[in-house]
Amino acid sequence: MTDQPLAVDTVLVPVDGSDESVEAVEYAAAVAEKYDASAHAMYVFGEDIVRGIETGAVAEDDVLSETEAFMETVQAIADEYDVDLSTSNAYGFSTTRKTQHPGSAILDTAEDLDADFIVVPREPLSGEPGEVLEKAAEYVLLYASQPVLSV
Numbered sequence: 133m134t135d136q137p138l139a140v141d142t143v144l145v146p147v148d149g150s151d152e153s154v155e156a157v158e159y160a161a162a163v164a165e166k167y168d169a170s171a172h173a174m175y176v177f178g179e180d181i182v183r184g185i186e187t188g189a190v191a192e193d194d195v196l197s198e199t200e201a202f203m204e205t206v207q208a209i210a211d212e213y214d215v216d217l218s219t220s221n222a223y224g225f226s227t228t229r230k231t232q233h234p235g236s237a238i239l240d241t242a243e244d245l246d247a248d249f250i251v252v253p254r255e256p257l258s259g260e261p262g263e264v265l266e267k268a269a270e271y272v273l274l275y276a277s278q279p280v281l282s283v
Contacts, residue, residue: 138279140167144247146174146238146268149202152253152283157206159283160251161213169248170216173206174241175199176234176268179225196221224268235271242278250280 145160147153157173164171177185177195184190203219210217222241224234242250254269269282 138167138249140164140169140248142245142247143167143169143171143249143251144174144238144242144245144278145171145251146176146234146241147202147206147253148176148178149198150253154205154209156251156253156283157209159281161209161215163249163251163281164210164215165213167249170218171210172218172220172241172245172247173203173210174238175203175219175221176224176237177221178234182223182225233271234268235275238268238272239275242276248278250276250278252280252282254282 140163143160143164145153145156147157157171160171160173163169181190181195185192185195199221206219207217220241222237223232224237225232238250238252241247250272252269252272273280273282
């Protein structure tokens with residue numbers, strides 16, 4: 133019998149460069165530290181960025197530079213908690229797949245990683261605050277098979 137009723141090996145935290153995502157990373161790192169788990173930060177690109185990249189209106193290299201800079205902040209937080217961190221990027225929207233949105237991208241990544249726990253920021257994940265809850269946190273809360281902490 134274990135002292136902890138929940139076994140966690142991997143904590144997934146979707147981010148988008150916002151202050152809310154930094155807070156979610158802090159919670160994810162704390163959970164990972166508590167359970168001696170690793171963390172995975174997934175940078176989710178919003179609809180405007182995805183459309184901009186696909187149409188050439190936004191330089192993909194610029195987006196990647198901004199993403200890498202933010203992920204350095206994420207890595208610093210993981211280092212503070214002495215948590216192993218992996219990262220990835222994902223389009224939160226698709227102009228060709230109607231069913232792809234931030235919530236589904238998060239859950240697909242959780243499945244791929246075999247994540248045991250998800251920490252999701254309530255806002256912004258790109259867009260208006262109310263819109264984000266509908267697009268990501270609410271969807272993840274409703275359909276995730278893992279425990280979810282929405283911060």
